[in-house]
Amino acid sequence: MAGDGYPASILSQQLLVGVAEELKLPLLQIARQLELAQLNGSTNLATVQATAQTALQLLDNYVLGVRLALEPQHFPLEAVSVSSVLYDASQQLDAFAKSYGVSLELNIAGKYGPVLANKQGLQAALVSVGAALIEAIPALEGNQQLKLHLATHRSRYGIIAGVYADTKKLSNEALQKGRRLQGRSRQPLLNLSQSNGAGIFVADAILHAMDLHLMASRHHRLHGLGTVLQSNHQLQLV
Amino acid sequence: MNKVLLIEPDRVLAEVYKRAIEADGLTEVISVTGAQTAIMAADQRKPDLVILELQLIEHSGLEFLYEFRSYPEWQSIPVLVQTMVPFAEFNDNWHLLRGELGVRAYMYKPSTSLRQLLSSIKEHSLVTQ
Numbered sequence: 256m257a258g259d260g261y262p263a264s265i266l267s268q269q270l271l272v273g274v275a276e277e278l279k280l281p282l283l284q285i286a287r288q289l290e291l292a293q294l295n296g297s298t299n300l301a302t303v304q305a306t307a308q309t310a311l312q313l314l315d316n317y318v319l320g321v322r323l324a325l326e327p328q329h330f331p332l333e334a335v336s337v338s339s340v341l342y343d344a345s346q347q348l349d350a351f352a353k354s355y356g357v358s359l360e361l362n363i364a365g366k367y368g369p370v371l372a373n374k375q376g377l378q379a380a381l382v383s384v385g386a387a388l389i390e391a392i393p394a395l396e397g398n399q400q401l402k403l404h405l406a407t408h409r410s411r412y413g414i415i416a417g418v419y420a421d422t423k424k425l426s427n428e429a430l431q432k433g434r435r436l437q438g439r440s441r442q443p444l445l446n447l448s449q450s451n452g453a454g455i456f457v458a459d460a461i462l463h464a465m466d467l468h469l470m471a472s473r474h475h476r477l478h479g480l481g482t483v484l485q486s487n488h489q490l491q492l493v
Numbered sequence: 494m495n496k497v498l499l500i501e502p503d504r505v506l507a508e509v510y511k512r513a514i515e516a517d518g519l520t521e522v523i524s525v526t527g528a529q530t531a532i533m534a535a536d537q538r539k540p541d542l543v544i545l546e547l548q549l550i551e552h553s554g555l556e557f558l559y560e561f562r563s564y565p566e567w568q569s570i571p572v573l574v575q576t577m578v579p580f581a582e583f584n585d586n587w588h589l590l591r592g593e594l595g596v597r598a599y600m601y602k603p604s605t606s607l608r609q610l611l612s613s614i615k616e617h618s619l620v621t622q
Contacts, residue, residue, distance in 0.1 A: 282603075390503065441577075445551065
């Protein structure tokens with residue numbers, strides 16, 4: 256893990272400002288939904304709850320990213336089942352996805368064996384990216400399929416775990432440009448998100464603190480963001 | 494029936510605004526998430542008023558406005574900007590938005606209640622009648 260020094264990506268004021276800006280949206284959604292209830296006498300409580308829960312998750316994940324960078328000794332690498340992490344992430348995202356009319360699909364078929372990661376950190380990163388994409392998918396023009404896939408597959412670099420959608424707008428170029436613009440632009444991921452995409456940068460920071468990298472990836476015909484994980488060979492020999 | 498073209502990228506907020514605006518039974522909301530679909534919707538549905546978020550994916554609200562106002566038949570349709578962008582950030586461009594692009598009102602989304610939005614729609618719909 257990135258234990259020496261404090262990675263600028265995590266402690267940067269830009270990321271904190273990004274998270275604060277990002278939290279305006281769920282708070283605004285809750286405020287307007289409650290106002291609508293006062294005006295019309297009806298509101299969707301499930302949506303309000305999912306919105307609040309996801310906002311809390313973003314805060315938790317930001318704090319986890321900071322702690323991973325500052326106290327890596329408390330977050331050891333361990334043998335982790337990718338399938339299990341993706342399943343748990345999909346459970347965490349389920350209600351939020353429903354509120355955006357996005358259906359979740361889990362593609363975890365195949366035997367991958369354990370990988371080396373910190374389970375809490377990996378799951379938080381996948382949930383952060385997933386929530387950001389759930390918000391973005393309905394707003395992408397020409398995107399007919401409101402579906403987010405949480406998937407894993409084997410590549411020549413290792414085992415990739417990520418979140419995928421039917422859009423070509425998830426590319427390494429877009430991600431790199433976003434990293435450069437983070438904190439300087441209101442929309443660093445212009446082709447992907449109407450907000451500042453804090454969830455993606457929080458995931459980026461969490462993975463960075465675990466010596467992993469967020470990157471563009473493909474799963475069959477789908478495009479997405481994921482990370483390469485290394486198999487835990489030691490455990491497989493046991 | 495009045496037709497309002499709502500250009501709002503967030504699906505949850507769009508649904509809330511749509512329900513609030515349509516509650517009077519006299520207004521129909523055409524809700525779209527981006528600039529391109531907004532132009533197509535304007536062409537097909539002939540809205541009486543537009544509510545616009547400036548922060549959209551890919552093409553910005555400003556790009557939409559330039560395109561929208563380039564058609565003679567849409568030049569007098571009232572456009573209300575309701576956005577997450579604070580006024581201070583485009584203060585210098587306000588004369589452009591108001592003067593050249595005919596924006597009738599600016600509303601900072603986080604501090605604009607549904608009542609204020611409905612009141613603004615009513616005010617600017619009346620202006621054109």
